Amino acid sequence: MTAAISDDRVVSKSTRRKERGLALLFLAPSLLVFGVFVFYPLIHNAYLGFYRTPPFPGLPKTYVGLDQYKDVLTSSDFFDSLKTTVLFAVMTVPVGIALGLALAVLAHQQLRGIGIYRTFFSSTVATSVAVAAVIFGTLMNPQVGLLPWLGVNPHPPILQNPTWALPAVAVTTIWQTLGLTFILMSAGLQTVPDELLEAARVDGAGAWARFWHVTLPLLSPTIFFAVVIGTIFAFQTFGQIDLLTQGGPLNKTNVLTYFIYTELIQNSNEGKAAVLAIALFLLTLLLALAQIRFLERRVTYER
């Protein structure tokens, strides 16, 4: 990147200085936002974690060093929350991607009017997390006739049911993200050359074999990307939980983000919330680094 300075152009000192000033001017707005709202909070979190929040407001914070980190990160509450977070990702990401891919493959045919089906399949991008949660949450209200009529009427009701609450939030999420996954997978399919599929067909490969041995391997970068991004998004799930279950029943849907939120807002425990936030950050970082390592091995950058 830095090698882009062309040697054949005579660059005077003053133009170069002007360019530096301009670059600073252009980068300053972004850097200001990042500094104040991304990096400062990140560092400040680590600092907040060293102080225990007093039980009553107005009392001084007490410096406890790493004690609070140890207490929070070894507590069963944290462990349960981590388990729920991972479980939620496991419930949503693979199923979501498989469904999105299946729809994308089906919509990748040359049929008259296929465009309208593509629009239908991508339609849930118009919904937000809140819209999806309100729709599904209201439909899962046992007083609403639809599900009981279909024979779905567990006791306690779905969203208060320790067994079904998390899967119900997962179903809501899968539906809400289906449009996005479909669009991603469809874009991936566009990169699979038709000649390759045609050649496989001539060689006598059936539809399933073509999918399994040609399409899927060529699509693996897209799928990998979707898995990583999907997992990172799943770890950030908040709205559905707040609107559907508030972390309950019996903390069965208390994912890490919701845990942070309740500690910060309801319990006003800044110190504990900060430690939990750092745990969430490290979890995300781990995933992102794994992705970079993987991609570096197979992607070449232009320029």
Added chain:
Amino acid sequence: MSVEAAGIGVGRGRRVAGKIARYALLTVLAIVVLFPIYITIVNSLLVPSAITSQPPKFFPTNPQWSSYSSAWDAGHMGEYLKNSFIVTILITVGQVVTAVLAGYAFAFLQFPFKRTLFVVFLATLMVPFEVTIVTNVTTVNDLGLFNTYWGLAVPFLATGFGAFLMRQAFLVLPQDLRDAAALDGYGHFRFLTRVAVPLARPAVAALTVFAFLAAWNQYLWPLLVTSGDSHRTVQIGLKQLRGLSIDQVNVTFAGAVIAVIPLVILLLVFQKQLVRGLTAGAVKG
């Protein structure tokens, strides 16, 4: 891939049957995907007692539109929509401007620590917003921005993703273009506004739609920095409607429809740009 390629005349009946089966499968799946939206629209037009009855009604034979006026007025959806529009536009404009400027700097300007700064921009992508709320809530309070449009928008006025997207878009423009423009006496600013941005219009459009969508759908941050109806966004308004009792459940459904309509319009108009925005980075073109 295409069925048309099959032999002419041979197995024509089978071909037609296969086609019908494909359409049937696609239609069934479309119905499954669209059903939650469909039943929401139907329920928004029913009286609550019809929504709670069994068997449920799948068609509003006698549509009751009053739920929409209830959601709009008593449910404050009109006000929430206005707030959402203002905040979303602030965020979208802010993100596009900062991304264009930063992207341009990384693509066309020479300055020290360029590589390091670019890594800093990318590093922001690895910090989930949820991680930063503990401090950001305090910061916004200290800045006196609690319950204001700026308070809702300010953490999102720049993104690493936007800068990255614009840098990539500028990098594929021929380098000669800058040299030629310089010979014509174009400074960087004029080159940016008259040449680079117009040529990178697809990327700008993609970023705009993407930023709009993300801003419109925000939930956690508006929940944290607003109180009362004055600055609440549509998504938080839905939380209020979700709390309505069962004899107003039609209003809840109407609220969900109201919240979706602006995005449906946006996406129908800008479908292509959205697809480009969402898939940028996912697929190497």
